[in-house]
Amino acid sequence: MNPKIIIDLNKFTDNLDYIGKKMKAKSLTLTHITKVYAADPKIVKAADENKYVDYLGDARIENIKNYPQVSKPKILIRIPMHSEIEDVIRYTDISFNSEISTIRFLNNEAKRQKKIHKVVLMVDLGDLREGYFDVKELHKAVAEIVTMTNIQLFGLAVNLTCFGGVIPDKGILQKLVDYKNSIESSYGLSLSMISGGNSSSLYLLDKDGIPEGINNLRLGEAIVIGKETAFGQFYDEMHHDVFTLSAELVEIKEKPSVPFGKIGMDAFGQKPVFVDKGQMLRGIVAIGRQDIDHLGLVPIDKRIEIVGASSDHLILDLTKCKKDYKVGDSVRFYMNYSALLRAFTSKYVNRTYIQQQYNMRNFFYKKGDRPIVLCHH
Ligand SMILES: *Cc1c(COP(=O)(O)O)cnc(C)c1O
Secondary structure, three states, X not given: OOOEEEEEHHHHHHHHHHHHHHHHHOOXXXXXXXXXXXXXXXXXXXXXXXXXXXXXXEOOHHHHHOOXXXXXXXXXXXXXXXXHHHHHHHHOOEEEEOOHHHHHHHHHHHHHOOOOEEEEEEEOOOOOOOOEOOHHXXXXXXXXXXXXXXXXXXXXXXXXXXXXXXXXXXXXXXXXHHHHHHHHHHHOOOOOEEEOOOHHHOXXXXXXOOOOOOOEEEEOXXXXXXXXXXXXXXXXXXXXXXXXXXXXXXXXXXXXXXXXXXXXXXXXXXXXOOOOOOEEEEEEEOOOOOOOOHHHEEEOOOOOEEEEEOOOOEEEEOHHHOOOOOOOOEEEEEEOHHHHHHHHHOOOOEEEEEOOOOOHHHHOOOOOOOOOOOOOO
């Protein structure tokens, strides 16, 4: 039933294979991040079965709790809340941390559950989201962690281009390696995971920009959309339509392009602005801002333009499509990161899984035929 996300599991696997091979060639391990698709169990299963995936990670413990039976280690990549400590120990193998008070709770709970929990410390290298900013504080935390009975210091990680928009480069990542070296020599440790960022670090792979010592990347968006996110370049060799959206036309009518009467606020408190394009063939599909970020949708039929959206209605300009669409037809869209996140968390959007066989030669996008997305996360 519409609206639905059409999930192509073969294309997903192809994308994992493509990136996974690139990473292995540089001796990097791959943590696949499942939050983009709200850890949908069938997709998580496909990722778990992929030989290039070393770890599975998500920002939300609810998602990890709902993982199907998986064989790869599970990582909580958002700093844990004190109120979820019990679940973090129970359902994950590794968690990312930046507060010693939280790590003390993790140690106590791990003792209670008779487990050894692995901790990766987040280091903030300028993006100003999470992580240790002050090196002295980082060293103090390590000094205490090495005395804990049920916590193993597993590694260091940095996150970039998420909040501050800082683009990773060799110099920034080298700082993380320097921290690793100083911690290893000060405390006689060997750290297993030095994680150099998310999909925005991927572009460095192609230009030998990942310094020795970094041995892991955490990738979500790159895998499902087929692009790196520092500059938003699509990979020609990857699929950009692993996930597409299908929504159904419930009205098609000729109408003017500018409303008449006195214009006040729209449903979202904004004063709308309209360009007069004369009479239009307007279509309404039954999906809205409760389910989707309409700014992140691109119709696959390039003759269609999106006019706007309210909570439950998405309005399309079908003028160029002549009489090709009728009420009851489905319209397909590409989704950017933001549209994907919302579509997968809306309970009003269904999911359907396909394992299409296709001719590899036919899937490449022609230049200019790419889903041009308007905003990044
Ligand atoms: C979301 C997230 C990722 C994955 O980011 P993508 O851009 O989807 O590759 C990696 N690390 C952390 C800490 C995250 O929150």
